[in-house]
Amino acid sequence: AQSVTQLGSHVSVSEGALVLLRCNYSSSVPPYLFWYVQYPNQGLQLLLKYTSAATLVKGINGFEAEFKKSETSFHLTKPSAHMSDAAEYFCAVMVTGGGNKLTFGTGTQLKVEL
Amino acid sequence: NAGVTQTPKFQVLKTGQSMTLQCAQDMNHNSMYWYRQDPGMGLRLIYYSASEGTTDKGEVPNGYNVSRLNKREFSLRLESAAPSQTSVYFCASSGQYNSPLHFGNGTRLTVT
Secondary structure, rough: OEEEEEEEEEEEEEOOOOEEEEEEEEEEOOOOOEEEEEEEOEEEEEEEOOOOOOOEOOOOOHHHHEOOOOOOOOEEEEEOHHHHHHHEEEEEEEEEOOOOOOOEEEOOOEEEEE | OOOOOEEOEEEEEOOHHHHOEEEEEEEOOEEEEEEEEOOOOOOEEEEEEEEOOOOOOOOOOOOOEEEEOOOOEEEEEEEEOOOHHHHEEEEEEEEOOOOEEOOOOOOEEEEO
């Protein structure tokens, strides 16, 4: 069964610093991977997705993620954090077997400080 | 463009009461889902409907029932609410195979 693990439930960075949110996956088949962002009291918004095309995936708001099969990782990065990036971020893997089901990680709360 | 619409936004129930959470999507998507979100646990799948007329259990289906009323609407029912069902509930939909899920803004449910 596919799963994802997010390392670090809370990450704090200074405004302008690099953002790195970690996600490792487990899958016996080539995975489809996603990053979602959740702002307070809102639903989840898609940041980016990996579907076996380019290994470096660019998303919205300046975020990108690199699929590394050798490390079973799909870490999310942004070169320069902005206050508006403060939110909760979820990594997810699509489960095979029909229905486009997603299994989510437990989330990482990103705090951006002045 | 409304996307995925959930009602109500907030609800407080007493233990043993019942209620139905409503969800509708206007994107002509085949698949619809109900997730619950609890602190430190991410989102967990309750039920999903891969297409109109079908429903299947997810990871945490106990205490819930669903109805895929038509292609647009997918409702979640709590027959006898329990405090353990206090959570934020999200409905989502998706289109073709391997396409991402689109989420509603959630229903915050408290069971006392």
